[in-house]
Amino acid sequence: MKTLTLTTAAAILLATTSTSATADETRIQMKDGPELMTLVANCSGCHSLDYIQMNSRWVKRAGWEAEVKKMVTVMGAPVSPEDQAKLVDYLTREYGVAD
Numbered sequence: 111m112k113t114l115t116l117t118t119a120a121a122i123l124l125a126t127t128s129t130s131a132t133a134d135e136t137r138i139q140m141k142d143g144p145e146l147m148t149l150v151a152n153c154s155g156c157h158s159l160d161y162i163q164m165n166s167r168w169v170k171r172a173g174w175e176a177e178v179k180k181m182v183t184v185m186g187a188p189v190s191p192e193d194q195a196k197l198v199d200y201l202t203r204e205y206g207v208a209d
Contacts, residue, residue: 138163145200152189152197153181166205174201 138159140146153159169177178197181187189197 141204143200143204145196148193148196149200152187152193156181156185156187162201162205166201166207168207169201169205170207170209171198171202172209174198174206177201 140149140159140162149162150159153162175198178189178194178201182189182194
């Protein structure tokens with residue numbers, strides 16, 4: 111019997127177990143606000159929204175501004191300047207730490 115290489119074994123495993131690669135976001139409940147749909151439309155396509163909830167305990171407005179800027183300039187998120195401002199307002203108000 112021939113030994114499978116690690117690459118071949120991984121390919122077989124992937125081929126036999128692959129399903130949709132999208133995460134189940136149905137249990138994540140974001141705080142309501144006028145900018146919530148902007149957040150969902152601009153952020154959930156690239157990462158789970160639970161990252162916001164997990165990291166929000168330490169983030170002030172300047173931190174949210176930096177995060178949104180990083181997503182656009184470093185990660186390449188196609189977020190308009192208008193939506194960036196809405197995201198920072200929402201994240202600061204609903205998940206931010208007071209300055």
